[in-house]
Amino acid sequence: MRSWSTPAEYLVWGAHCCPCPCPSGHTSDPMAAPLEMYCWKGDWGLPSVDTDCLTVLAYAKFAGAPLKVYKITNPWRSPTGVLPALKTAEKSIGSLSKPSNIIIHLRKQKYNADYDLSAKEGADTLAFVSLLEEKLLPALIYTQWVDSKNYVDVTRRWYAENIPFPLNFLLPNRIHTQQLERLRLVRGDPTLEPGEQLEKELYHDALECMTLLSQRLGSHKFFFGDSPSSLDAYVFGHLAPLLKIKLPNGKLQQHLNSLDNLRQYCTNILLLYFPSEGKEPPSRKVSVHPEGSDFDSEPHKRRNQILSVLFALGSMLGYAILTGIVSIQQVQAQPALAEPHHVDERGEEDEEE
């Protein structure tokens, strides 16, 4: 799930990033057990389908942090109950879920992708992450979770197919409601309804944000020179889902495709840092793409069919038994009560029959 937080400690860059004076107090030793991370599983050629998970995964790759990544589809199996989550070695910290906190933690373990940034570049990182969170993230949430066609055809479908039973009936709708509520609160309008007006406003901001990012990136390979930093992880995390997940209502995607350098930038990061995911899509795409997904979803479909038939049978039987018991009990109770009036009635009925 997404957080809208500001990575406040972003300015802890530079050589003295590590606040702990003792060199031995860290698990930067390559022999130490790798940190465990829980993420949404990937699809559509992405290492993960979720923006926050992508951001953290990309940062870990950029910084060279050896993570043991569990790609799961049940957020209840994560130590924090949401994804992503990083299990830390220190008991006092426990598990972290906010991307900014995870990145800060990795940085404290000396996995720092922002080592070479100047103070001004660190300030720029903070500013552009704010820009992403204020302008692009609301539109991203809208297009994935609120826009009814996209939500029903792609997002809910994917999550319902991948989340294990019985959570798959519960979680997609719950995330949908949460995200809509979040948009309402962030925009400060409690009566906000999904519709053209809202879409227009959100998309206007998002398109502008993408254009600004494209202008800032220019012809560079990464935002700050030749090596990726945490800002690149954030930008990649926000743009890659837009680029790869094919949505029926794809205005944001169209705009991103028209910005050649940004599109190329995302594709490059995928190729360079997630080569195994890049190879997968041809085979996966066929199986997961809506057109070809009949075979893939067949077991689920069959199971759901059986379950719904069982459920219907059960409820009918339950109703029948419930009403049936009442009548049976009446019949059985009548001799015990032995009220003359009832006996008379029975007698009358018998006579009628």
Add this chain to the structure above:
Amino acid sequence: MTLMLSVPLTLSNFSCYSPVCIDSSHFIMSLAAEAFVSQIAEDQILLSDCASSLAVQAYLRMCNLPVQVSYRPNAEYMSPSGKVPFVHVGNQVVSELGPIVQFTKAKGHSLSDGLDDVQRAEMKAYMELVNNMLLTAELYIQWCDDNTAAEISRPRYSSPYSWPLNHILAYQKQWEVRRKMTAVGWAGKNLEQVYEDVSQCCQALSQRLGTQPYFFNKQPTELDALVFGHLFTILTTRLTSDELSEKVKSYSNLLAFCRRIEQSYFEDSQAGSSSRGYSKGPSLF
């Protein structure tokens, strides 16, 4: 065409700013709102609204646009987006700095025309930084710090209303802001962490500003107006503790920056109007 900026009843700090009503077609100054502002006895405006209003005022002054500030207890309910400040021009009402900047641009007044593409991207990013961190921190301190909420925010916010409406509206507002903090992931933070965030934000702004007079060379942009609005308000507003302003005060180039804008865009009109009976309020230095 008259630009009218509506904000709730003001802090004493800013009620002194001469409300200048200028017919923008001729740039003629008049003082239509003089009586209105001086009559205000009660203070209603809060730090965050005050900062946003000052930012818009600074922006309009930088654009050389005439502005008449009017203080209304129900400004929040008059605004199309529910947020203050808003400007009222002819029959159009526009609220908040972003849309106001677009609006003035459509009318041919812009401060950021001289910037190249990269600079414009950076300017927008830093504006979002201020909104994302400073504004959120101000809201947090106002409504989520129990001391500040009980001693300052709720009494001030509800001052125009009588019992029981005052309590209902103040708690409703507090509840709304707290839910918003949950949505943006700030609910788990404590006051110390929020001060730390403010400090980080100021450090970023200070780094970016460096030794330049304005954020982008010698000309002010809307970013300068926004940063000035927030920092100046933080510096001149007394809260339950002065930790917030202390955080800003540790960056000397930001202090000099606030003073520079105050002198160039606010003190001239002040000096001009003081002869007409305006008293100068507390300034930075």
